[in-house]
Amino acid sequence: MSFRQLISMVVLCSVTSLSVHGLPVHAKEAKVSEAQQPLRSITEHQVRINGDRIKYQAIAGETFLYDDKDNPTASIHSVSYLRTDIKNDPTRPVTFVFNGGPGSASIWLHLGLFGPQRVVVPGDAKDDGAPPYQMVDNQYSMLDQTDLVFIDPVGTGLSRALGDKQGSDFWGVKEDARSIADFIRLWLTEYGRWNAAKYLAGESYGTTRAAAVTQELQGGWTNVSLNGVLLISSILDFTHARYQPGNHQPYIGFLPTMAATAFYHDKVSPQDKALGLEGFIEESRAFAIGEYASALLLGNRLTEQQYQQTRASLARFTGLSESYLDRVNLRVSAHRYTKQLLRDQDLTVGRLDSRYTGVDYDSGGEYIDNDPSGYGISGAYTAAIQDYLFRVLKVDTKRKFQVLSVDVNRGWNWNVSGKQMHFVNVAPYLGRAMRENSGLKVFVANGYFDFATPFFATENTFADNGIDNSRVTMAYYPAGHMMYVEPQSLQKLVKDMRAFYD
Known part of the structure; x- marks a missing residue:
């Protein structure tokens, strides 16, 4: 071993022993100045789910992405929930969750369906009115069955570009999918969960993202095989939504x-x-x-x-x-x-x-x-996420939280092939993923009153595109795009998802 190699090993060992708020830091982060180290807040909680008292750790913080020269390119902010009252199990399921837009933070699925806390809005299609809004323990959370990771893509929530990168470098079907896939690989490494059962859950454009991320994760030799993909209010083929x-x-x-x-x-x-x-x-x-x-x-x-x-x-x-x-x-x-x-x-x-x-x-x-x-619901969700992140989860930053960014939405790159295209269709990605992974299942939740992602268009998409419908579960609810705001639909949705995980 040369002297230069020896020095490199010493430096590497020294860097990997550093920590931010008690958690490991990747060697790459040594290139980031002290003032730019990833923010991380860890809090302990408990919640009653499905009749049982569940203890868990909430980790709200940043994960830095890097280029091939180890320069930081983006900070992805996420909230991870890890159950702590059971034996540590590296195979325990983990679900990565995001919303859509494009340009939306993950607040809707976070505080409406999956997360351990839920904001209550009128279930009878009435306006949510003025604050204060009610936050309650979410008895319907999936945390008893799966650990949860809520991801805000670049330009949403507290996530942002770093270094000489611009937000627009990440705003596109493929660009976005690559950054989220990179985040997932880093998360699996940091928490030792490569052998865990893995799920993606997306809503609205988040279902488009889920299919594109599936392609990024399973499409190469650094393969992250998935157990399931949950599509809530799905849109995969945009020919069904573009009037022309x-x-x-x-x-x-x-x-x-x-x-x-x-x-x-x-x-x-x-x-x-x-x-x-x-x-x-x-x-x-x-x-x-x-x-x-x-x-x-x-x-x-x-x-x-x-x-x-x-x-x-x-x-x-x-x-x-x-x-x-x-x-x-x-x-x-x-x-x-x-x-x-x-x-x-x-x-x-x-x-x-x-x-x-x-x-x-x-x-x-x-x-x-x-x-x-x-x-009718945005006031409650916006107030709830701000109060929850900064007061309950102790996130310490003065940066503005982007609930839904118009800049991201308008700046989105819809070109997925390098050629000019009128419509995006990522449904074939799911078809390929299912052909190459016999264990992959898909769950699709549809609201009857949803004019953003209509259920019959979804059915027509799944009738084609090489998808194995014997491994697809279609579920329907007498509500809209966020069907979980309607109490009976919420109960049925959670029951259906639990059966899917089982």
């Missing part, structure tokens, strides 16, 4: 959500009401994939009789007048629908959850002023 002349997919995929919404707001006939919500939805599915899809493809080749028949059926399932359907050429976008359905009552319906209603400045416009299901 010649693209019929959104009109087909959104139709059953319109039917569910019309049913909820009593815009259907008594005969259809008697079918019940799921019965009416099932008939709308058959119409959407059959007669309606055929009519859209036929276009001006439709006979007058076919046109009138399709128009009448479309009016039945949407609750809109045939005269209005004439004016839009049998093509109703979700954006128009949320304004049009209750126009006669001077009300709009929500995009994230169409059970919610709102009042616009005027009733004559084409689109809603704002999403009543968004502002």
Whole structure:
């Protein structure tokens, strides 16, 4: 061994023995100045889950990512929950959780579903009002079954770019997936959990991220095989969500959500009401994939009789007048629908959850002023995460917490192939992952009243793209995008997820 090699080994051993708040620090962090060392706060807690008292450690802090020259490129802020009242088990399941946007922090799944604390909002689609808001022990948390890691991607929460990197260097389908995959590998190493059962859980664009991260984790020789992927309000193929002349997919995929919404707001006939919500939805599915899809493809080749028949059926399932359907050429976008359905009552319906209603400045416009299901819960969640992180988890920083960054959303790079593309489709990533990992399962949670990621579009995505549906669990709830804000849907969702983990 040369003298230079000997000195290098001594330096390496010295650096790896350092610690930040009692936890190991990677050798790479020696290149970061003392003032830039990763923040880390560790607190001890207990919570009653599923009838049992659970003790756990909460670790809120930063993980630095590095380039191939050991220069720091980004700080990923996360909150990890590790159960402490059981024997240390390196194979215990761990679930990595994130929300979507793109540009959203992980607060919704953190404080609404998975985490040990939950913010309470009205379950009957009413506005959350003004503070104070109620935080309670989350008896529905999954912490008894799996350790949890909530990840805020760069530009969201407290996560940020470092060194000469810009946030935009991480804002893209592939760029984002690589950074999250890098974080997961570092976390597994730091906590000695490479042989643990591993799950990803994402909501909304977070489901897109989950598929892309799966590709990054399982697509090479530094393989991180996954046990399961949980997709909550899924969107994998964006052809189903982008209204553009010649693209019929959104009109087909959104139709059953319109039917569910019309049913909820009593815009259907008594005969259809008697079918019940799921019965009416099932008939709308058959119409959407059959007669309606055929009519859209036929276009001006439709006979007058076919046109009138399709128009009448479309009016039945949407609750809109045939005269209005004439004016839009049998093509109703979700954006128009949320304004049009209750126009006669001077009300709009929500995009994230169409059970919610709102009042616009005027009733004559084409689109809603704002999403009543968004502002109906955002005040509570925003206040709750700020209070929880800084007061309860003792995070010590003056940096602004980004709940949902417009800059990230508008600056997102949707190009995944190096070639110009109109639509992103990451569903084939899941198909490949399932072919190459016989133990990988997928859970999909769908809200009937979700106009952001409609359930029938998800079904159409999973009917294709090489996905093994024998290992896919589809679950449905009479609520919206964040179905867990509705109490009965929350209970059923947790029951379904527990069965999936088991």
